[in-house]
Amino acid sequence: METNPYIPYPVTIDRVVVENEARDIKTFRLIFHNAQDRKGFDFKVGQFAELSLLGFGESPIGIASSPLDRDYVEFTVKRYPAGVVTNELHNAELGRPMGIRGPMGNGYPIEKMKGKNIVIISGGFAVTTLRAAIRYLLHPDIRSSVKDITVIYGARTPGELCYKEEFTDWSKRKDVAVTLTVDNEAQGWRGRVGFVPTVVADVKPSPRDAICLICGPPVMLKYTIPELTKLGFKPEDTYLSFEMRMKCGIGKCGRCNIGPKYVCIDGPVFSLAEVADMPAEY
Ligand SMILES: Cc1cc2nc3c(=O)[nH]c(=O)nc-3n(C[C@H](O)[C@H](O)[C@H](O)COP(=O)(O)OP(=O)(O)OC[C@H]3O[C@@H](n4cnc5c(N)ncnc54)[C@H](O)[C@@H]3O)c2cc1C
Numbered sequence: 114m115e116t117n118p119y120i121p122y123p124v125t126i127d128r129v130v131v132e133n134e135a136r137d138i139k140t141f142r143l144i145f146h147n148a149q150d151r152k153g154f155d156f157k158v159g160q161f162a163e164l165s166l167l168g169f170g171e172s173p174i175g176i177a178s179s180p181l182d183r184d185y186v187e188f189t190v191k192r193y194p195a196g197v198v199t200n201e202l203h204n205a206e207l208g209r210p211m212g213i214r215g216p217m218g219n220g221y222p223i224e225k226m227k228g229k230n231i232v233i234i235s236g237g238f239a240v241t242t243l244r245a246a247i248r249y250l251l252h253p254d255i256r257s258s259v260k261d262i263t264v265i266y267g268a269r270t271p272g273e274l275c276y277k278e279e280f281t282d283w284s285k286r287k288d289v290a291v292t293l294t295v296d297n298e299a300q301g302w303r304g305r306v307g308f309v310p311t312v313v314a315d316v317k318p319s320p321r322d323a324i325c326l327i328c329g330p331p332v333m334l335k336y337t338i339p340e341l342t343k344l345g346f347k348p349e350d351t352y353l354s355f356e357m358r359m360k361c362g363i364g365k366c367g368r369c370n371i372g373p374k375y376v377c378i379d380g381p382v383f384s385l386a387e388v389a390d391m392p393a394e395y
């Protein structure tokens with residue numbers, strides 16, 4: 114029987130992790146009331162879902178956990194000062210019931226990534242779905258399906274880096290090359306200092322046989338993409354994820370279009386080659 118895409122699965126908040134010093138970014142682990150629903154919520158890395166709180170509305174949020182984390186799903190959410198849903202979510206206690214609709218969108222090109230070198234570049238808390246991608250690619254059942262993995266991740270300060278413990282663990286592994294950077298020198302910081310585009314130019318990830326996934330604030334993308342182009346990354350092999358105001362998430366309301374594309378169903382992941390064909394304001 115076909116399920117109604119407007120009806121959310123019931124879930125409960127099972128765990129909350131404060132990700133940053135400013136305490137306005139938290140990761141929420143959600144458990145499905147019905148274990149079968151988790152099976153129905155069969156997602157790919159890079160997809161998103163609509164999270165809802167009764168009486169407050171719903172918001173599209175990227176899925177931050179791996180599809181292979183089979184018992185739960187995680188979302189990392191920033192509290193917007195005037196944001197109705199994100200504020201209520203940040204105030205929510207463990208055990209709070211909520212809803213989840215999805216999965217939605219296309220996700221990262223996992224099939225195309227097989228057998229390739231993978232370069233992942235991120236800045237700030239836009240790292241959420243890329244964290245899902247790294248968790249997935251480093252899973253023992255998946256790791257051998259791709260070749261070298263290079264990760265470059267930056268934040269303004271050490272206190273603003275998300276998923277600190279995981280990144281520390283990944284930095285110690287031999288099967289992934291992780292570079293962490295912060296904008297300015299900070300007490301106790303032993304990683305790189307410098308903006309993401311400068312570090313990309315310095316690390317020089319190889320474009321040979323590579324797929325690049327990149328997510329970050331507009332200013333980071335503006336200066337990093339030319340560095341990738343200089344290094345030789347092809348537009349059709351470089352992917353980024355878009356955020357737009359959305360309503361239905363399933364291509365019905367027309368709220369999220371960029372030219373002829375709906376970000377909710379044609380995206381949110383687009384190659385730079387596709388972006389080049391979009392109207393100039395994007
Ligand atoms: C595909 C996709 C994935 C996303 N993934 C994440 C994620 O992983 N984590 C996360 O925290 N957020 C993510 N977002 C953004 C998130 O959906 C919005 O921040 C959220 O909907 C705000 O809801 P709200 O009810 O708190 O704010 P609202 O009450 O709807 O808005 C309050 C105010 O904040 C402004 N505002 C709201 N959202 C944004 C925005 N995105 N950019 C600028 N101003 C905004 C509004 O203009 C308004 O003035 C994603 C969005 C999309 C489309």
Ligand code: FES
Pocket residue numbers: 358359360361362363364365366367368369370375376377378
């Ligand atoms: S959000 Fe309704 S069409 Fe995309």
